[in-house]
Amino acid sequence: MISLYFHIPFCTQKCPYCDFYSLPVEDQLLGGYPDQLRRELELRSGEAGGEIVESVYFGGGTPSLLPPTAVAMLLNTVREDYRLAADAEITLEVNPGTVDIGTLADLYSAGVNRLSIGAQSFDDLQLRTLGRSHDVARIGATIAAARRVGFDALSLDLIYALPGQSPEDLRQELAALLAFNVDHLSCYALTVEPGTPFAARQQAGELESADDESARDAFVTVHEMLCAAGYIHYEISNFARPGHACRHNQRYWQRTESYFGFGAGAHSFDARGWGRRLANPDDLAGYLTTMRAGGDPRVNVEVFDRAGALAERLYLGLRTRSGVTDVELRERFGVALATTFPRALTKCGARLQKNNGVWSFDLDGWLLFNHLISEFL
Ligand code: SF4
Known part of the structure; x- marks a missing residue:
């Protein structure tokens, strides 16, 4: 079995804490990008060797900026050129505020059956600090719209250990998160990454970030509240109700089966032998040029020996x-x-x-x- 990952490196704006590879969305670029993803899918289909595709993941960036017609075109190509399992998990990351109910209905019709919603916080003030373009009401509206069109596999992201967040603030955020009653949660402590606007503000003494001890206490609070609510803490940053762990990510951690990554900045893993990791460089222009010239954008990142594996x-x-x-x-x-x-x-x-x-x-x-x-x- 194999998994497929599409990287969509576009965002409407750059969040000040983020060091992922993402670029401002430009319609023209976005217009050409899905076609090159389709070509890359076609290019690699022979390598799949007839293996069943058990999961597909659209990550970013902000994949919900892709027009649903593009998602449908890519999933149709997967159905035609690969062996997509009838019960494959097909996830797309959504930022609240980038989709309306019509878009969600089109994504559902295209075959997406799981949404990972980048909520990040359940406090409007903290959402502003994080530079997010949505508020808590928008998170609720996105969840309600997703459920209305048929999605029942939903995941929410939370960032904790936020600037100035007291233990009581965190408990309130977790209570608000739990009220949404979704089956999967991904929770990350904020880390201030070098080179980001948050790092500059921290250096200038303008950002009061959590010390190690408060971050540890916050991790324990997240664990205790979510486990008490019936979630299983199945990976350091991930919680799920029984039977709802993310199948796609579990395959990354298992390291027994291959996954193919498509798009600028996507990584792939070839599980044969001790394993080989490959990547398309974080370079959108280079990716488009290589693909248009009929080339292969992948480079070897690491060939593993037994000790490395x-x-x-x-x-x-x-x-x-x-x-x-x-x-x-x-x-x-x-x-x-x-x-x-x-x-x-x-x-x-x-x-x-x-x-x-x-x-x-x-x-x-x-x-x-x-x-x-x-x-x-
Ligand atoms: S939306 Fe996500 S990927 Fe894009 S800048 Fe914000 S945190 Fe980074």
Whole structure:
């Protein structure tokens, strides 16, 4: 089985905390881009080798800026040139305020069956701080419209540890988030990335960002409130009601099957051998030029050997509640965690637990994830 990812690197405006590759949307560019995505789909169809496509994901940027006709054209190409599973998960990221009910109905008719809604905050003041173009009412209107046209698989994004956010503010935001009653939530602590307007404001003393201790407390509050409401904390930043984990992202973390990325800035993974990661560079103009000339925009990013593949599998697997198993490590890599990484296990102590042959971090382990995982890399 394989997965497909389309990268849509356009946004109506740049959010001041964001360091993703995205460009201001220009109708002319957007007009030509979907055609090149279709050509790239056609170019790679032979590489799929008849494998079933289990998930498709439109990410960005702001994929909801793509006209629904373009989404329909791309999904039709997938149906014609690949073997799309009848129950494939087909997700599109939506920014509230970029879609109306007619657009959502057209996306649903095109075959999109899951929406990931970039809500980010449930407090109007914080949404303004984050430079978002929507308010909380718009989030509610987008969710209501999505449900009305038939979407029931909905995910909301939340950014926490925001400037000036008190523990009580966070609890109120989580209560507002829970009131929307969706099946999947992605929650990220704000990180101030170098080179962003937020970094400049922080340096100038104009942005009061959370210290490490408050960010840790916020992580625990998010975990406790969402788990108490029936969500499973199935990956460091992701929560789902039983049976609603994102299938597409789980495949990234599993690292056993290939995914094909299309568009400027998209990454691909070839699971054969120890694995190979490829990328289309973050360069829209270069991507369009290469595609129009009939070329292949992909470049090799990393060809893995056994040690690299094992390190990456541990890095990805231990981010998840399902962790890594003794059986998998033995069969795939010929190692046992206890004998191959004794020093790392000592460092992790009780934070890395083994239950029924499954290794996984507890909440404390996730809090220290970057520090602890480095012991295995
Ligand atoms: S909409 Fe998303 S991708 Fe675009 S600038 Fe804002 S955070 Fe970045």
